[in-house]
Amino acid sequence: MSFVREKYLAQTPPPVMTAGVLGWIRENLFSSPGGVLMTMLGLYVIWIFAPPLIQWSLIDAVWRGEGRGDCLVKGAGACWAFVNAKFGQFIYGRYTIDERWRVDLVFLIGVLTIAPLMIDGLTGKLPGRRFFIAFGLLAYPVISYVLLFGGNFGLTIVETPLWGGLLLTLVVAAGGMAASLPLGILLALGRRSHMPVIRTFSVIFIEVWRGVPLITVLFMASVMLPLFLPAGTNFDKLARVLIGVALFSSAYMAEVVRGGLQAIPRGQYEAASALGLGYWQATALIILPQALRLVIPGIVNTFIGLFKDTTLVLIVGLFDLLGVIQLNFTDANWATPQTAITGYVFAALIFWIFCFGMSRYSLAIENRLNEGTRRA
Amino acid sequence: MWRDPRIRAWLLQGLAVLLAGLFFWFVITNAADNLARLNVASGFGFLQHTAGFGIAQTLIDYSEASTYGRAFWVALLNTLLVAGLGIIFATILGFLIGIARLSSNWLVSKLAAGYIEIFRNIPLLLQILFWYVAVLSNLPAPRDSYSFASGGVLLNKRGLYLPEPVTAPGFEVVMAAVLTALVGVIVWRRWLGRKQDQTNGVISIYRAGLGILIALPVLAIAVAGTPVHFVAPELRGFNFVGGVRAIPELLALLFALSIYTAAFIAEIVRSGIQAVSWGQSEAAMALGLRRSVVLRLVIIPQALRVIIPPLTSQFLNLTKNSSLAAALAYPELASVFAGTVLNQTGQAIEVLSITMAVYLSLSLLTSLGMNFYNARIALVER
Numbered sequence: 001m002s003f004v005r006e007k008y009l010a011q012t013p014p015p016v017m018t019a020g021v022l023g024w025i026r027e028n029l030f031s032s033p034g035g036v037l038m039t040m041l042g043l044y045v046i047w048i049f050a051p052p053l054i055q056w057s058l059i060d061a062v063w064r065g066e067g068r069g070d071c072l073v074k075g076a077g078a079c080w081a082f083v084n085a086k087f088g089q090f091i092y093g094r095y096t097i098d099e100r101w102r103v104d105l106v107f108l109i110g111v112l113t114i115a116p117l118m119i120d121g122l123t124g125k126l127p128g129r130r131f132f133i134a135f136g137l138l139a140y141p142v143i144s145y146v147l148l149f150g151g152n153f154g155l156t157i158v159e160t161p162l163w164g165g166l167l168l169t170l171v172v173a174a175g176g177m178a179a180s181l182p183l184g185i186l187l188a189l190g191r192r193s194h195m196p197v198i199r200t201f202s203v204i205f206i207e208v209w210r211g212v213p214l215i216t217v218l219f220m221a222s223v224m225l226p227l228f229l230p231a232g233t234n235f236d237k238l239a240r241v242l243i244g245v246a247l248f249s250s251a252y253m254a255e256v257v258r259g260g261l262q263a264i265p266r267g268q269y270e271a272a273s274a275l276g277l278g279y280w281q282a283t284a285l286i287i288l289p290q291a292l293r294l295v296i297p298g299i300v301n302t303f304i305g306l307f308k309d310t311t312l313v314l315i316v317g318l319f320d321l322l323g324v325i326q327l328n329f330t331d332a333n334w335a336t337p338q339t340a341i342t343g344y345v346f347a348a349l350i351f352w353i354f355c356f357g358m359s360r361y362s363l364a365i366e367n368r369l370n371e372g373t374r375r376a
Numbered sequence: 377m378w379r380d381p382r383i384r385a386w387l388l389q390g391l392a393v394l395l396a397g398l399f400f401w402f403v404i405t406n407a408a409d410n411l412a413r414l415n416v417a418s419g420f421g422f423l424q425h426t427a428g429f430g431i432a433q434t435l436i437d438y439s440e441a442s443t444y445g446r447a448f449w450v451a452l453l454n455t456l457l458v459a460g461l462g463i464i465f466a467t468i469l470g471f472l473i474g475i476a477r478l479s480s481n482w483l484v485s486k487l488a489a490g491y492i493e494i495f496r497n498i499p500l501l502l503q504i505l506f507w508y509v510a511v512l513s514n515l516p517a518p519r520d521s522y523s524f525a526s527g528g529v530l531l532n533k534r535g536l537y538l539p540e541p542v543t544a545p546g547f548e549v550v551m552a553a554v555l556t557a558l559v560g561v562i563v564w565r566r567w568l569g570r571k572q573d574q575t576n577g578v579i580s581i582y583r584a585g586l587g588i589l590i591a592l593p594v595l596a597i598a599v600a601g602t603p604v605h606f607v608a609p610e611l612r613g614f615n616f617v618g619g620v621r622a623i624p625e626l627l628a629l630l631f632a633l634s635i636y637t638a639a640f641i642a643e644i645v646r647s648g649i650q651a652v653s654w655g656q657s658e659a660a661m662a663l664g665l666r667r668s669v670v671l672r673l674v675i676i677p678q679a680l681r682v683i684i685p686p687l688t689s690q691f692l693n694l695t696k697n698s699s700l701a702a703a704l705a706y707p708e709l710a711s712v713f714a715g716t717v718l719n720q721t722g723q724a725i726e727v728l729s730i731t732m733a734v735y736l737s738l739s740l741l742t743s744l745g746m747n748f749y750n751a752r753i754a755l756v757e758r
Binding site: 028029031035038039041042043045046194195196197198201207208210211212213214215216219220223224226227228229230231304308309310311312314315322326329337340341344347348351352355356359 | 703724
């Protein structure tokens, strides 16, 4: 005779309402009367916005068509036919049609350079990484310029006023990014310099650029800059705008980099000096690699801001993606009530993909770099 | 000698000054040359000249016969108007979304995240143009305006019409009552606070204070009559009579600025609240404080310390971003002054310097105030 149970009872399943899908729903959506109310409110918001949006953008949308007639149908939604018809312009602007392969080639080389580097950022296993970086920073701009502008190697010249659309957006953004990072690092170092003159110059430069809106900088680049150059100097408008954008974003970049520099403990500087490294050696080999890694999110945020700000060039008369799309609203062949909305939504989608992609990518890099320091 | 860092530093700085001097000399001589060649007047005398153009929205008296100087003030006020309203709306919306982002309710939190990710990744200029061209210009004609609050608020192609507040004779009395109540409660509260520090007894004036704040104005209204009448807009012929009109440009700018900036503010609020460590609220609850008190006295003060600095820089961004109005002709500084005035006078250097100086002083003033505030609330370690 024994009072000890020898066999386990069969396990009963957990109560339906606390585990599994139902449990999750109860926990996260209906945890309290207030929670129920909030969920109802959320569902109501979705119900207001989602169905009309889907109806407009997909179900009632006009996908194919030759002209405004197709989009003037009663109850028609988005006029994607307009985007379809103008797609070439949206990408290349007024770039000579027979020469568009040059733009494609530039895009292709760009992707082939950046994609391995981006994958490397996540995995850290790229043989010859330095080659890719050097190519991207030094050779690629020259190649792009030669290909896009032409004039050498039997390529016909395509003047910059013809550049437009996504091409111009990417040129301004990439130019601004490539120039602002080195300039920003120099300015940040200058601001933390022990030399009073250098420090004052850097502080004034940074604060002035950060204190004014980009639009006044662009006005300055397009109206004032020619006045500052010797008479008769003809300076390309795109180049002037690029200079303005680069200087503007380098000031923001400087503040981001300064944040990283300030986070490096004093001991690192002292250790570098103790090793006999000079200022530039210590900065390049010890301080900057650590400081820049700390501020990757900030750098990417500045890049995202710069990318969004490229739209402002349309105010000084350059036709970036948004500018070209807006320009095409005036085409009588496509004048319908839906044209403008469709065009803006398309532009928003493109910009959103780029910006959202960049922010997600920076998150991924951040996570990878933090792996070594994260505690479980 | 070359190896002495001090001498090298002096030489380098001397070189920097020299280069800067050369640069400015180059720029100034060129500018003087060019201006002389183009026959453009220089100096700020143009501010006294007649402007000769109309402005769609003026907060102070202005006509085509007014001077450029007057136009500058009109434009500046318009900038401040849109920035001020934008800051108010963006802050309210941003705090709501930021708190929703932290909600334990999955759906609400995801909706807030969706809002943030959508609106902060679309260029502001695109959003402004979208509201202006795609939404507001598709509104009905004045005859078929959308009407809210039983005709008091009208929305149509020409803008938003709001009831106009008109002061009645009792206005001063009621205002005086409101002010007295406000000042009285604040002074009382301070006095009690000091007393509380001395005696350690907690005296709540929450209800009594609220009572005073409500009772005194109500009493004043009862004695002096309604202080403000609202005159609703009314369509007579082709125009509206009465009411205040917000032009579509202002609406589009306000919409876009508030929605865009709110996404950033929401993220700031979220990270600020998350920055207060969980132990703080646990400790407060262990002391027996109620949830509302924990929130009011423990979490919010600490979160604000993290939130305020980036929040002010967002306010500043919003103010600078209001210059994008140049794209849709809302008459503010960048479009009236750096746009129309510049084109009419051709004095690019003077006009742009004034414009940039205004924005620059706004931002320097803000950072000055910011530093002051920061010093006040900074962590005092005992």
